[in-house]
Amino acid sequence: MKNIRIIVLAKQVPDTRNVGKDAMKADGTVNRAALPAIFNPEDLNALEQALRIKDKYKNVTVTLLTMGPGRAAEIIREGLYRGADNGFLLTDRKFAGSDTLATSYAISLAIKKIAPFDIVISGRQAIDGDTAQVGPQAAEKLGIAQVTYAEEILEVTDKDVTIKRRLERGIETVKAPRPVLITVHSSAPKCRTRNAKFIMKYKHALTVTEMQDATTDYEKLHQNRPYLDIEELSVDDIKADVNWLGLSGSPTKVKSIENVVLQAKDAKILTDSNNDIEEMIKELIENHTIG
Amino acid sequence: MNNVFVYCEIDEGNVVDVSLELLTKGRKLANELKCQLEAVVIGDELKNIEKELFPYGVDTIHIAEDKRLYPFQTLPHASIMKKLFEDEKPQIVLFGATSIGRDIAPRIASAMRCGLTADCTSLVIGEHFDKKANKEYKNLLYQIRPAFGGNIIATIINPEMHPQMATVREGVMKKEIYDAKYKGKIHKLEVDKYVNEEDFVVKIIERHIEAKKVDIKGAQIIVAGGYGVGSAENFKLLYDLADVIGGEVGGSRAAVDANFIEHERQIGQTGVTVRPKLYIACGISGAVQHRAGMDQSAMIISINTDIKAPINSIADYVIEGDISDVIPKMIKYYKKNSK
Ligand SMILES: Cc1cc2nc3c(=O)[nH]c(=O)nc-3n(C[C@H](O)[C@H](O)[C@H](O)COP(=O)(O)OP(=O)(O)OC[C@H]3O[C@@H](n4cnc5c(N)ncnc54)[C@H](O)[C@@H]3O)c2cc1C
Numbered sequence: 001m002k003n004i005r006i007i008v009l010a011k012q013v014p015d016t017r018n019v020g021k022d023a024m025k026a027d028g029t030v031n032r033a034a035l036p037a038i039f040n041p042e043d044l045n046a047l048e049q050a051l052r053i054k055d056k057y058k059n060v061t062v063t064l065l066t067m068g069p070g071r072a073a074e075i076i077r078e079g080l081y082r083g084a085d086n087g088f089l090l091t092d093r094k095f096a097g098s099d100t101l102a103t104s105y106a107i108s109l110a111i112k113k114i115a116p117f118d119i120v121i122s123g124r125q126a127i128d129g130d131t132a133q134v135g136p137q138a139a140e141k142l143g144i145a146q147v148t149y150a151e152e153i154l155e156v157t158d159k160d161v162t163i164k165r166r167l168e169r170g171i172e173t174v175k176a177p178r179p180v181l182i183t184v185h186s187s188a189p190k191c192r193t194r195n196a197k198f199i200m201k202y203k204h205a206l207t208v209t210e211m212q213d214a215t216t217d218y219e220k221l222h223q224n225r226p227y228l229d230i231e232e233l234s235v236d237d238i239k240a241d242v243n244w245l246g247l248s249g250s251p252t253k254v255k256s257i258e259n260v261v262l263q264a265k266d267a268k269i270l271t272d273s274n275n276d277i278e279e280m281i282k283e284l285i286e287n288h289t290i291g
Numbered sequence: 292m293n294n295v296f297v298y299c300e301i302d303e304g305n306v307v308d309v310s311l312e313l314l315t316k317g318r319k320l321a322n323e324l325k326c327q328l329e330a331v332v333i334g335d336e337l338k339n340i341e342k343e344l345f346p347y348g349v350d351t352i353h354i355a356e357d358k359r360l361y362p363f364q365t366l367p368h369a370s371i372m373k374k375l376f377e378d379e380k381p382q383i384v385l386f387g388a389t390s391i392g393r394d395i396a397p398r399i400a401s402a403m404r405c406g407l408t409a410d411c412t413s414l415v416i417g418e419h420f421d422k423k424a425n426k427e428y429k430n431l432l433y434q435i436r437p438a439f440g441g442n443i444i445a446t447i448i449n450p451e452m453h454p455q456m457a458t459v460r461e462g463v464m465k466k467e468i469y470d471a472k473y474k475g476k477i478h479k480l481e482v483d484k485y486v487n488e489e490d491f492v493v494k495i496i497e498r499h500i501e502a503k504k505v506d507i508k509g510a511q512i513i514v515a516g517g518y519g520v521g522s523a524e525n526f527k528l529l530y531d532l533a534d535v536i537g538g539e540v541g542g543s544r545a546a547v548d549a550n551f552i553e554h555e556r557q558i559g560q561t562g563v564t565v566r567p568k569l570y571i572a573c574g575i576s577g578a579v580q581h582r583a584g585m586d587q588s589a590m591i592i593s594i595n596t597d598i599k600a601p602i603n604s605i606a607d608y609v610i611e612g613d614i615s616d617v618i619p620k621m622i623k624y625y626k627k628n629s630k
Contacts, residue, residue: 104401129438130561131409132393136365137401145493146365148394162496167390170500172362176493251406251452255419255433258444267593267603272612278624280592280608289569289590290512290536291629 009122010043042123044191046184080202081194099250104137109238139181301334309387309461318348335361348469367490388458406449408434462564512538518545519574559584577602
């Protein structure tokens with residue numbers, strides 16, 4: 001059996017599912033910075049699929065690729081703690097303001113830089129936008145087939161990958177040639193937890209920038225243990241055309257953002273008393289809303 | 292050239308509802324832009340499909356018919372549309388935000404280097420002035436969707452790179468016959484000119500598609516529960532009420548995430564959009580993503596322990612109380628007063 005080189009795309013996202021009171025600013029808008037940054041949930045499902053391939057076959061490597069600010073290196077460490085082999089952080093100021101098209105351009109170039117690869121796996125979508133666009137766009141830019149909404153990767157052979165997909169009203173099993181890009185649905189199995197052995201092994205896994213900023217000197221440690229290096233990739237490293245990145249490389253523009261202000265209707269305010277509820281039911285029957 | 296296009300999805304020989312809803316919207320946009328409405332249908336055994344489509348005011352139907360094109364596969368469908376769009380240069384292309392639309396639209400947007408906005412809740416024509424470039428744009432498509440955390444509504448535009456593409460969930464737009472006698476043209480595509488062998492490298496081995504089970508979209512009365520319902524067990528109260536008054540049960544995303552109710556019943560921006568005669572929101576706070584899927588309901592009742600819950604501001608009746616007290620009383624008084 002040939003090697004199976006897997007790249008898992010993972011994103012650090014604000015936890016939009018838990019927008020608590022302290023994340024609201026006085027004007028009623030959300031303070032993004034106050035939200036905890038988490039591993040995008042479906043990217044964890046994706047990582048689990050990659051790790052299962054590693055459990056099942058020999059000569060499998062799992063590489064994480066994340067695009068984001070410096071602190072997104074946390075995502076890579078999180079992946080290493082769960083069983084990934086190494087990771088790359090795609091980070092550069094020039095990426096700021098990129099929409100999904102510009103993002104997928106950068107990611108596809110980073111994948112080519114990391115290549116050779118056989119399978120790219122990502123979550124179906126990120127919870128901060130729910131667009132589900134970056135996976136298919138990256139597949140198109142790489143010129144490879146895409147298989148979306150995977151629930152289980154059933155088999156990998158030297159030639160192809162067999163995948164079970166979750167559709168709105170059923171399932172479909174497909175066989176796609178390697179290399180292929182797969183996006184994983186939330187109905188796929190949850191990701192395994194961190195492994196104590198890997199936490200010990202990788203707790204000092206750092207990017208160069210993090211090493212420079214650290215108060216402790218990790219240089220020596222990293223020289224002896226190169227697997228602790230989290231490689232950073234910049235716009236220059238992936239040889240990207242800056243016109244295709246950031247705001248200028250993004251065909252979609254945000255024209256305006258409106259805070260939602262609720263217009264109060266003239267509601268009838270009722271208590272839970274028998275009388276209030278019976279009166280309401282009578283009105284609804286009378287005006288033919290129910291009954 | 293420069294027309295409004297709608298990708299029409301096929302399910303067992305019929306055009307799916309969301310595509311008909313988009314044709315209805317597309318017709319309105321085309322009228323405003325004084326251009327034509329065109330439909331793209333890709334599949335197999337598409338006989339008489341035009342009879343279904345022309346009444347929505349379609350001026351041209353592009354049909355690609357071949358037994359390899361059904362069931363849906365990304366690569367051949369994408370190749371056909373890419374070439375068709377390069378030839379026809381649409382200004383707007385709309386897709387249903389279904390598992391098919393959300394799979395293929397980004398692939399095409401990437402190939403054409405154009406913008407794509409997911410899950411729009413409203414589409415209108417407007418203008419834009421770019422101060423930096425001192426340039427004015429007329430007749431752009433405003434792609435409007437709730438964004439981050441639900442507290443904002445974003446208007447997205449694609450000024451330079453066309454087509455302007457958007458996906459819209461089922462039920463967000465209304466489906467309406469434009470003119471039962473409307474007749475347009477049929478343009479049959481020579482499939483082999485649009486696809487090549489490599490487009491068929493992915494093989495479908497097995498498919499199990501179930502018939503649609505719940506139809507909350509078609510329900511006149513919806514009893515919807517949120518995280519405040521507290522448990523799957525408590526949801527039984529909602530089913531009881533729905534049974535008695537003849538409605539369906541739906542839920543918020545928080546209720547779905549907590550496994551109180553199945554995903555098919557989720558209402559909102561990333562679930563189904565509904566417009567029932569009566570919507571009873573039980574223990575739902577009313578985040579904008581939820582309201583996006585139900586605020587067109589003719590009448591809204593909110594049952595909530597928190598009088599300040601945002602949902603209350605769009606409700607016609609607000610009952611301040613606990614669902615476990617209020618719902619049994621509603622059932623009791625309905626039984627007592629209905630004939
Ligand atoms: C990109 C994106 C897309 C989203 N799409 C959707 C979508 O499609 N649909 C959707 O619903 N949400 C969606 N959301 C989530 C949305 O922002 C909210 O988090 C969600 O709607 C909250 O659900 P809820 O009202 O049930 O829960 P909560 O906000 O937790 O509200 C619970 C309510 O129950 C009340 N309550 C508690 N106990 C009781 C009781 N015993 N009796 C009566 N009332 C009680 C509380 O006062 C509160 O108002 C989306 C979010 C994002 C970021």
